[in-house]
Amino acid sequence: MKHIFIVNPAAGKCDRTVQVKELVETLFLDRDDAFEVKVSKGPGDCIRLAKESCEAGEEVRLYACGGDGTLNEVVNGAVGFPNAAVTHWPAGSGNDTVKLFSDPSAFRDLERLLECEEASFDLIECRTKEHLCYCLNIVSMGLDARIGAEMGRYRRLPLVSGNGAYYLSIGVNLCKGISQPFEIRVGDETILGDKTLVCICNGRHYGGSFHPMPDAEPDDGLLDVLIIEKVNLLQVASIIGRYQAGQYRDFPRLIRHLRTDAISVATKKESVVQLDGEALMASDITFRVSAHKLRFFYPKGLTYHAAVPAGV
Numbered sequence: 001m002k003h004i005f006i007v008n009p010a011a012g013k014c015d016r017t018v019q020v021k022e023l024v025e026t027l028f029l030d031r032d033d034a035f036e037v038k039v040s041k042g043p044g045d046c047i048r049l050a051k052e053s054c055e056a057g058e059e060v061r062l063y064a065c066g067g068d069g070t071l072n073e074v075v076n077g078a079v080g081f082p083n084a085a086v087t088h089w090p091a092g093s094g095n096d097t098v099k100l101f102s103d104p105s106a107f108r109d110l111e112r113l114l115e116c117e118e119a120s121f122d123l124i125e126c127r128t129k130e131h132l133c134y135c136l137n138i139v140s141m142g143l144d145a146r147i148g149a150e151m152g153r154y155r156r157l158p159l160v161s162g163n164g165a166y167y168l169s170i171g172v173n174l175c176k177g178i179s180q181p182f183e184i185r186v187g188d189e190t191i192l193g194d195k196t197l198v199c200i201c202n203g204r205h206y207g208g209s210f211h212p213m214p215d216a217e218p219d220d221g222l223l224d225v226l227i228i229e230k231v232n233l234l235q236v237a238s239i240i241g242r243y244q245a246g247q248y249r250d251f252p253r254l255i256r257h258l259r260t261d262a263i264s265v266a267t268k269k270e271s272v273v274q275l276d277g278e279a280l281m282a283s284d285i286t287f288r289v290s291a292h293k294l295r296f297f298y299p300k301g302l303t304y305h306a307a308v309p310a311g312v
Contacts, residue, residue: 001061003028003035003114004053005089006046006074008066012091020065020089023110031114046070050077054084061085061297063113067092068137069277075136075294079123085295087113094208097137097276100218100304112299119297119304121218124202125290126275128282135275136218136294138206139287141265142180142197142228145274146173148207166208179230183266186225186258194230198265200287201225204246204306206274214246215306221289225258262288 005024009015021037028035038049050062054077062084064074071088078084088098090107098104106112124135140148147169154165182198184191199206201213201224216224226248231239239251248255266284273280298304 001033001059003033003061005037005063005065006049008040008046008070011066011070012093016091027110046073047077050074054078054081057083059083063087063089065089065091067277068094068096071097072276072278076134079134079292085118085297087297096205097203099205100203101298101302103302106299106302115300116297117300118295119219121294121296122202122221123290123292123294125288126285128285134290137203137276139200140197140274141271142195143173143178144197145272148274149272149279178236181268185264186260196228196231199226210244211246212243217306222259222261223289225263227256229254
């Protein structure tokens with residue numbers, strides 16, 4: 001077995017490349033397994049590095065060293081390779097995917113990741129006419145996707161912190177308009193009208209602090225979908241905190257919950273689609289539970305099943 005550590009030096013607040021190399025070299029002093037540290041050269045490069053690591057055909061463990069976007073790229077590079085298992089060494093700002101687990105901080109301990117357990121997780125297949133990619137955690141469209149996509153622009157402003165960029169992006173996007181027209185197709189049903197957002201969950205956390213779907217299970221073969229109806233500014237203020245805390249059931253007239261294995265979403269013009277920290281522009285996109293499963297490994301002794309049983 002070979003261990004491949006794929007580092008994104010642009011993730012988080014500082015470059016962790018030296019830190020990862022030192023940790024890995026120390027850990028493998030007394031181990032017989034082969035290892036290699038590979039460093040991304042730019043956006044999308046982690047996909048290439050992961051795919052190349054899998055193509056040799058030997059059993060390989062891939063460690064995504066960075067944020068959720070880094071993990072997303074490594075996952076996309078590993079899709080379709082049964083010889084590959086993936087995990088996350090979190091070094092980003094949100095690190096939302098591993099919040100599934102009972103102790104997310106354990107993923108920062110590389111020694112614990114070497115003594116691991118493994119699960120078979122679902123993947124969300126995201127397909128447009130021009131593009132196919134995969135998502136492990138959560139996809140969103142609408143207001144929250146626009147807010148997340150534009151945060152990077154405001155982070156580059158002088159004296160603006162991460163929270164400051166978030167609130168700036170909220171203010172700007174609220175001024176642009178809270179809702180937009182959607183056409184949502186689920187099975188034989190078509191849902192039309194202005195909606196605030198659509199959130200499609202395989203995992204439970206996104207956006208750094210949002211926990212919208214505490215019921216979601218990453219291995220049940222279904223997607224948990226939340227559709228928020230058109231709301232006004234006052235309603236946004238009253239709903240957002242409870243949506244953030246996973247209390248969607250408190251708003252049965254404004255937030256609809258669906259469980260499905262496939263859903264298509266169309267908009268009148270290209271809109272931002274947020275996929276685990278990555279942004280895609282699309283006007284018609286289909287999401288479904290992929291035929292491919294992901295081998296995901298994690299520190300021994302952790303659990304990931306929801307505290308609230310699905311469907312309750």
